[in-house]
Amino acid sequence: MASALEPATTSLPAAAAPAERAPGDDRLARILAPALIAVLVVAGWEAIVRLNEIPHYILPGPSLVARELVESWPILWPSLLITVKIAGLALLAAVVGGVGLALLCSISKWIELSLFPYAVVLQVTPVVSIAPLILIYVDEPLTAVVLCAWIVAFFPILSNTMLGLASADHNLRDLFELYGASRWQQLLLLRLPTALPYFLGGLRIAGGLALIGAVVAEYVAGTAGTGTGLAFRVLEAQYRLNIPRMFAGLLLLALTGVAIYLLFGALSHLLLHRWHESALRREP
Amino acid sequence: MSLAVAPRADTDQRGRAEPSGPLVRLEGVTKIFANGTVALAGLDLAIGRHEFVSLLGPSGCGKSTALRLIAGLARPTSGRIRGPEGAARGAAGFVFQEPTLMPWATVFDNVWLPLRLQGIGRRQAEGPVAEALAMVGLAEFARAYPRELSGGMKMRVSIARALVTRPSLLLMDEPFAALDEITRLKLNDELLALWRAQSWTVVFVTHSVYESVYLSTRIVVMAPRPGRVVADLPIEAPWPRDEAFRTSPAYNALCRRVSAELHRAMGS
Ligand SMILES: Nc1ncnc2c1ncn2[C@@H]1O[C@H](COP(=O)(O)OP(=O)(O)OP(=O)(O)O)[C@@H](O)[C@H]1O
Ligand SMILES: [Mg+2]
Numbered sequence A: 001m002a003s004a005l006e007p008a009t010t011s012l013p014a015a016a017a018p019a020e021r022a023p024g025d026d027r028l029a030r031i032l033a034p035a036l037i038a039v040l041v042v043a044g045w046e047a048i049v050r051l052n053e054i055p056h057y058i059l060p061g062p063s064l065v066a067r068e069l070v071e072s073w074p075i076l077w078p079s080l081l082i083t084v085k086i087a088g089l090a091l092l093a094a095v096v097g098g099v100g101l102a103l104l105c106s107i108s109k110w111i112e113l114s115l116f117p118y119a120v121v122l123q124v125t126p127v128v129s130i131a132p133l134i135l136i137y138v139d140e141p142l143t144a145v146v147l148c149a150w151i152v153a154f155f156p157i158l159s160n161t162m163l164g165l166a167s168a169d170h171n172l173r174d175l176f177e178l179y180g181a182s183r184w185q186q187l188l189l190l191r192l193p194t195a196l197p198y199f200l201g202g203l204r205i206a207g208g209l210a211l212i213g214a215v216v217a218e219y220v221a222g223t224a225g226t227g228t229g230l231a232f233r234v235l236e237a238q239y240r241l242n243i244p245r246m247f248a249g250l251l252l253l254a255l256t257g258v259a260i261y262l263l264f265g266a267l268s269h270l271l272l273h274r275w276h277e278s279a280l281r282r283e284p
Numbered sequence B: 001m002s003l004a005v006a007p008r009a010d011t012d013q014r015g016r017a018e019p020s021g022p023l024v025r026l027e028g029v030t031k032i033f034a035n036g037t038v039a040l041a042g043l044d045l046a047i048g049r050h051e052f053v054s055l056l057g058p059s060g061c062g063k064s065t066a067l068r069l070i071a072g073l074a075r076p077t078s079g080r081i082r083g084p085e086g087a088a089r090g091a092a093g094f095v096f097q098e099p100t101l102m103p104w105a106t107v108f109d110n111v112w113l114p115l116r117l118q119g120i121g122r123r124q125a126e127g128p129v130a131e132a133l134a135m136v137g138l139a140e141f142a143r144a145y146p147r148e149l150s151g152g153m154k155m156r157v158s159i160a161r162a163l164v165t166r167p168s169l170l171l172m173d174e175p176f177a178a179l180d181e182i183t184r185l186k187l188n189d190e191l192l193a194l195w196r197a198q199s200w201t202v203v204f205v206t207h208s209v210y211e212s213v214y215l216s217t218r219i220v221v222m223a224p225r226p227g228r229v230v231a232d233l234p235i236e237a238p239w240p241r242d243e244a245f246r247t248s249p250a251y252n253a254l255c256r257r258v259s260a261e262l263h264r265a266m267g268s
Helices: A008-016 A023-051 A062-071 A073-107 A109-124 A127-137 A141-165 A170-178 A183-224 A230-239 A243-272 B063-071 B107-116 B122-135 B151-163 B181-198 B209-215 B249-267
Strands: B024-032 B038-047 B052-056 B078-082 B092-095 B169-173 B201-206 B218-223 B228-234
Touching (some): A023 A062, A062 A073, A062 A243, A109 A141, A127 A141, A127 A183, A141 A183, A170 A183, A170 B092, A183 A230, A183 A243, A230 A243, B052 B063, B052 B209, B063 B201, B092 B151, B107 B122, B107 B151, B122 B151, B151 B169, B151 B181, B209 B249, B228 B249
Parallel strands (some): B052 B201, B092 B169
Antiparallel strands (some): B024 B038, B218 B228
16 A cells, blocks of 8 residues: 555565465454554553653543543534544645646746746745745635645645656657657547656645644634634643643644545555555465 | 659649559658668659558668658658559558557447547447458457457557558558467458458568568668668569468578578668
């Protein structure tokens, strides 16, 4: 399930592994190994908190965090939905804008030359430092926060899609030319399919970044923002020294990030498993 | 039609090509790349209908360049090239050194591509695609993806794709170079059988003296730096050619002769 962007070294251990393992083993290990780590960490954490009698406003034990999560669920869940909505809108805008601009750049060198540097500027400027400005200039709080998240999520999609569109096999391009393919046919039948794995790799990065962008924007916005997102709840809990709820909120954010990653991993697998190297299961 | 001088849409030159003359004619063709490399210098070559011509020569002598010029994929720096009628749209089939298949498309879709680019829909293409796949013995693999095929099978798909437009001219750039001996010999036989049955014209680029002698009616030996023709040898061996021919003294004598020419080309 390695994306096109992950370092190639990740496939080496798999290639060197003994050949007689059943395919099911791998899937089991993929779930069991992290689960074991989680159990160890949670147990150790609980033990340290209890043995040292650490007060809950400094470090709450996992059992307390779990109880808080359940108890404040009616507050956290709607907030989570708002944060997910912000990240989702930002990602949608990033896909539309990123793919659209990548297509424009692939059509005209001039568009690429004149616009791409600004995309880079947008990417390298820390969102924390632009967010306050955006919040000043954009009146509607939801739009402002979505805009912040969009800025972080946009670039990986743009740059990956551009790379993908330019990566078509040279011999295949010759073949298309030989048979007199139009630009439109080249785009539809050659460039877009070539770009798909690159785009999906970018999407997986952008998914996580959109969530991070949404959280950062909410933090910066504070009460000036939408005022109800999950990041705002975490901030609010911090002000009130409700540390267990802070932990519960952070846990929920982390799980959401993982869920987004898995979702796009699954999408990528669904679209690529018939043909792309990254999604092929290696025969044992 | 002159690929060199006239653009593709130039129709008034088409009618003048005499159908009995050579199918392809290169006259004083020179190709100099942007970096100054002289790939071909004053190449003269005429290829008649139904010939099986091998371009034989050491690496870098301009064989691929010549083939790409004939296909219209590159333009000569100077000189004239006359290709077959309507060379730009499917009159010539091209087989690359690598299979060059679209990994995201099934075998059917890969072979359909040349027709699809000419606006022929899936339904209409079913017949010709099935026929082309049957020719290369892959009728049952239409729904497979390239990654599910062996190297030799991929190569055959790529040949089927070149055949699907029923080209009068087949251009092949070392199509079997990456294959093992046994597969190569088998595909050689299949190609010869097809060529004899369909009476195409084939231009076949190869490094291998043995392969060229086995297949060709004529061998054009080229020399490098700058690329040019140094020998043009008719191969008047009897047909059909088969395993027995490959072990015959006549075959060995021909191979020795071609080898000697090749060595002379590389020495001079
Ligand atoms: N795009 C290019 N730009 C610059 N030089 C090139 C280019 N393509 C080929 N050449 C040069 O032209 C010469 C002939 O190349 P070509 O590929 O036609 O050789 P070849 O006979 O097909 O060799 P091989 O048997 O190794 O495939 C070589 O010296 C090569 O370096
Ligand atoms: Mg070559």
